[in-house]
Amino acid sequence: MIKNLLILTTYGQIFYSQEFEKTEEAVDVALTGGLMSAIYSMASETQREKISEFELVTSRIIFQEERGDLLFVLTVDKRMDMKDTYELLGMISKRFFEKYGEVRIDGLVLTDFEVDATELIYKKLWYLDTQKRKFRIWDYLATIFVTLAMCWYLLLIFGSPPFEGMPEFDIKTFIWDGLLAKLTDPVALTLHILLLIAVIAIPAIAIYLLFKFTYARDIFRFIRDYVTRPTRASYSELLPTYFLFTILVSFLLYSSFMIFAGGYASELRVLALFPGGLLGDDFASKFDITQFIQSLQLSDVMDQILVGAITWATWVFLFPLMYSLILGDKRWKQIYKNAVFIASIAILFLSVSYIFSGVKYLEAIGFNPTTPVLFEGEKNTLLFTLTVHLPLNIFVFGFILFLGIGVNRVTPSKTRVPSLLSTFVSLYITMIVQRIIFFMLFAPT
Secondary structure (H helix, E strand, C coil): EEEEEEECCCCCCCEEEEEECCCCCCHHHHHHHHHHHHHHHHHHHHCCCCCCCEEEECCEEEEEEEEHHEEEEEEEEEECCCCHHHHHHHHHHHHHHHHCCCCCCCCCCHHHHHHHHHHHHHCCHHHHHHHCCCHHHHHHHHHHHHHHHHHHHHHHHCCCCEEECCEECHHHHHHHHHHHHHHCCCHHHHHHHHHHHHHHHHHHHHHHHHHCCCCHHHHHHHHHHHHHHHHHHHHHHHCCCHHHHHHHHHHHHHHHHHCCCCCCCCCCCCCCCCCCCCCCCCCCCCCCCCCCCHHHCCCHHHHHHHHHHHHHHHHHHHHHHHHHHHHCCCCCHHHHHHHHHHHHHHEEEEHHHHHHHCCCHHHHCCCCCCHHHHHHHHHCCHHHHHHHHHHHHHHEEEEEEEEHHHHCCCCCCCCCCCCHHHHHHHHHHHHHHHHHHHHCCCCCC
């Protein structure tokens, strides 16, 4: 992502230069410094305003003038997040003045600044440091445990429907009913309170300790960075292979939202989500493709889990494949790998939409999703549109937006087919394939 750092005066005197990408031919630092100084000065004099950046085919050059006519120039990959770029340049200029102050000696090249510059770059772009790490077996196990702990909290928050002979579970029954039943027995009440504290606090403590002493935090740290700013998706190129373990993390969290939040179903039309999914009678016919798994024939919940799993798989694997092939770039395998990684994170936005389509949420705000006659009328009200359809579609289209921004950032700057066109075509193909599969499995009678 970082290609070159140059510190010089606006009239061309170079104080520091560092290359971060190896090139076949050595770059003449004096010539580069003179060119940058000339471009900056010419723009200032002819346009009566200072230049802040300009773009090449694959690179972006950022200028930042500081006191004493000192100019900081950072060349980065065009896909690098702009805010991170300016923040990094600000950190470098601040450290430079802290270390050298107003020093100005003709011909002085401050080679000892390399340690400081490298430290700041690795601090801001922590992804670079992961290339030196080896993900050990206990790091994988820690990542799985942290993910399952998060799934456990989703179960506590949302509960779960009756499934495969297991009773319905919700937090009211688990906490309040249990406490009320033991009020007359102080010992049992104390033990029950200790149990509640344990099942709530111990996973949180374990997550904290695993983040502190293993590399499991890296996977969740990148997920956080991408969710807060999808333009950081380009950093996926800097990550080692073990980050692909994020795909399993994504599937577990996605499945937890799908099952515990209360609903996923397809009406074999444009919208993939339908409020009140896990009800039992949403499909015209039950899944009956083979006798191999009999439970699939008996459970509408399994039907809907299958639909959700197909949706996850097509967005995470099929969409990136279509996208990377349509681009027509010879590096399509690398693009596909990075796009799969980004799609597995972006789909978490789709997972959140299950909250608003779930039975628990619908009942909490006063609707009757388990009573079809009443629910049909409620779906046509303004309140339903504002409290269900609106937030649901915000997250659905938010997912598509984050997915589009993400795959665009992992794409080389120059491809045969424009990235935007490839995104739209891939979205269309993916949704068509989803509908065909759903129709084959759940054809209306």
